[in-house]
Amino acid sequence: MSDLRPPEHQVAGHRASASKLGPLVDGSGLFYKPLQAGDRGQHELAFYEAFSAHAAIPPRIRDTFFPRFHGTRLLPSEAHPGEPHPHLVLDDLLAGFEAPSVVDIKIGAITWPPSSPEPYVAKCLAKDRGTTSVLLGFRVSGVRVLGPEGAVWRPERPELKALDTAGVRRMLRRYVSSVSGEGADCALAAAVYGGEGGVLSQLRELKAWFEQQTLFHFYSASILLCYDANAMSATGVGGGVRVKLVDFAHVAEGDGVIDHNFLGGLYSLIKFISDIVPETPETPPLGP
Amino acid sequence: MSDLRPPEHQVAGHRASASKLGPLVDGSGLFYKPLQAGDRGQHELAFYEAFSAHAAIPPRIRDTFFPRFHGTRLLPSEAHPGEPHPHLVLDDLLAGFEAPSVVDIKIGAITWPPSSPEPYVAKCLAKDRGTTSVLLGFRVSGVRVLGPEGAVWRPERPELKALDTAGVRRMLRRYVSSVSGEGADCALAAAVYGGEGGVLSQLRELKAWFEQQTLFHFYSASILLCYDANAMSATGVGGGVRVKLVDFAHVAEGDGVIDHNFLGGLYSLIKFISDIVPETPETPPLGP
Numbered sequence: 001m002s003d004l005r006p007p008e009h010q011v012a013g014h015r016a017s018a019s020k021l022g023p024l025v026d027g028s029g030l031f032y033k034p035l036q037a038g039d040r041g042q043h044e045l046a047f048y049e050a051f052s053a054h055a056a057i058p059p060r061i062r063d064t065f066f067p068r069f070h071g072t073r074l075l076p077s078e079a080h081p082g083e084p085h086p087h088l089v090l091d092d093l094l095a096g097f098e099a100p101s102v103v104d105i106k107i108g109a110i111t112w113p114p115s116s117p118e119p120y121v122a123k124c125l126a127k128d129r130g131t132t133s134v135l136l137g138f139r140v141s142g143v144r145v146l147g148p149e150g151a152v153w154r155p156e157r158p159e160l161k162a163l164d165t166a167g168v169r170r171m172l173r174r175y176v177s178s179v180s181g182e183g184a185d186c187a188l189a190a191a192v193y194g195g196e197g198g199v200l201s202q203l204r205e206l207k208a209w210f211e212q213q214t215l216f217h218f219y220s221a222s223i224l225l226c227y228d229a230n231a232m233s234a235t236g237v238g239g240g241v242r243v244k245l246v247d248f249a250h251v252a253e254g255d256g257v258i259d260h261n262f263l264g265g266l267y268s269l270i271k272f273i274s275d276i277v278p279e280t281p282e283t284p285p286l287g288p
Numbered sequence: 289m290s291d292l293r294p295p296e297h298q299v300a301g302h303r304a305s306a307s308k309l310g311p312l313v314d315g316s317g318l319f320y321k322p323l324q325a326g327d328r329g330q331h332e333l334a335f336y337e338a339f340s341a342h343a344a345i346p347p348r349i350r351d352t353f354f355p356r357f358h359g360t361r362l363l364p365s366e367a368h369p370g371e372p373h374p375h376l377v378l379d380d381l382l383a384g385f386e387a388p389s390v391v392d393i394k395i396g397a398i399t400w401p402p403s404s405p406e407p408y409v410a411k412c413l414a415k416d417r418g419t420t421s422v423l424l425g426f427r428v429s430g431v432r433v434l435g436p437e438g439a440v441w442r443p444e445r446p447e448l449k450a451l452d453t454a455g456v457r458r459m460l461r462r463y464v465s466s467v468s469g470e471g472a473d474c475a476l477a478a479a480v481y482g483g484e485g486g487v488l489s490q491l492r493e494l495k496a497w498f499e500q501q502t503l504f505h506f507y508s509a510s511i512l513l514c515y516d517a518n519a520m521s522a523t524g525v526g527g528g529v530r531v532k533l534v535d536f537a538h539v540a541e542g543d544g545v546i547d548h549n550f551l552g553g554l555y556s557l558i559k560f561i562s563d564i565v566p567e568t569p570e571t572p573p574l575g576p
Contacts, residue, residue: 110397165543165545256453257453258559260555264549268546271546275544
């Protein structure tokens with residue numbers, strides 16, 4: 001408990017400080033996310049509880065693509081001494097990475113659950129139209145690339161919000177490039193995006209589940225892509241690429257309907273990434 | 289030309305009358321759609337011209353899933369004598385059917401092109417939220433089922449607009465049922481939805497193209513499902529099932545991005561229909 005500190009590599013959301021609640025890590029592989037105020041926090045907690053226990057979620061999907069949920073914990077708050085705040089206890093998705101490179105991509109052209117009240121819809125719609133969400137079915141909401149020499153590239157929020165289609169392409173290229181210069185050499189594209197265990201292969205596995213699942217609609221959730229720039233440059237292919245879903249404060253019941261909004265955005269993202277890395281065929285041709 | 293008359297089996301859109309322009313057929317297999325006022329008509333004409341000539345559209349996709357475009361023609365207007373009105377000349381999609389059963393399904397959770405002005409977005413969004421579009425990724429906008437004994441079932445627009453998820457399921461079941469009673473026996477489900485050449489098989493072929501194509505985004509377009517109730521009952525499987533895209537007044541340039549909105553809705557529709565008909569496996573198992 002004494003080792004609790006803000007994560008070094010957070011790319012989106014609020015950051016913890018003396019005056020603000022923010023996520024914490026403990027160095028032993030756990031991530032503490034402050035329960036958001038009002039319905040939102042209760043809603044995300046309810047999702048984690050339902051999802052963790054749901055018999056119809058394939059264990060492979062849960063273990064591969066979702067942070068493991070370890071319940072909740074009250075933690076003291078620097079901002080409000082004497083008023084401990086409830087936190088979700090989750091896996092630290094970047095645990096074990098020396099030089100994590102992360103991109104946070106909010107999926108879906110629509111980021112508001114259909115049952116949302118009018119003012120919330122209007123607020124989200126303005127953001128969805130003002131960014132690439134409506135046009136592309138997703139938007140980049142955070143990037144942090146840590147090069148092997150410790151160089152950090154982390155575009156600020158206004159830069160991310162202003163991205164157009166070409167900017168998103170550039171961002172997804174720079175995420176797999178050496179960061180010493182302004183150029184995008186895509187030196188790590190084949191290792192991070194391609195190959196067995198790479199981003200594309202994982203996204204396609206996720207997509208196959210979304211083509212079937214009708215349990216949840218993941219409005220406003222993000223896909224986090226993560227790799228260890230050190231391990232990647234040392235070992236090449238398979239350097240710990242992780243693809244994880246996060247942010248479940250606006251998940252809705254699926255009620256037997258597929259999550260067409262998430263699925264469409266996921267397809268679009270797959271297309272963008274497969275445009276960057278030369279394709280390996282999805283299924284090996286029948287030999288010999 | 290003397291044989292021009294309103295189509296008997298139209299399920300959505302304006303109907304021609306003495307005071308209103310509406311589509312006409314000539315009995316020889318052509319369908320005359322009045323050019324809509326303002327940008328909308330010019331836009332749909334421009335789409336047909338671009339699409340017909342586009343070298344990157346696979347001929348099989350164009351011929352199977354789109355009405356053939358035969359240019360435009362000025363036709364006299366009963367509503368405005370002396371002012372002939374331009375019409376798109378298209379294939380009559382119901383040509384050759386004795387007892388056409390048709391359902392018109394508007395695809396996409398979002399029905400407005402991203403570049404639309406605010407008032408148009410607000411108007412569409414209200415309809416998309418007020419119907420099943422946002423929730424399901426599609427809405428049923430017209431149904432006409434003609435039974436072998438000539439009985440017609442044609443729900444009115446207010447009934448269609450009020451459909452919820454269960455109502456859409458019911459509608460898609462009644463579309464393949466005998467129409468003598470209120471019940472949905474789904475007697476034709478296997479013949480119309482299933483099997484080779486059936487709706488599901490055709491929708492999956494269309495989906496495969498949408499997973500790749502980045503040329504056009506089909507905002508507010510509909511998929512028309514059509515079969516001949518007479519031929520279907522007489523010959524069983526393969527009784528002329530047609531799956532066609534129509535209504536292209538709001539198509540936008542794809543600019544290298546897949547149509548995630550249409551694709552998501554198409555996926556959702558496929559799931560609804562495959563819930564009705566017992567699945568035939570998509571690929572035969574490797575034998576023996």
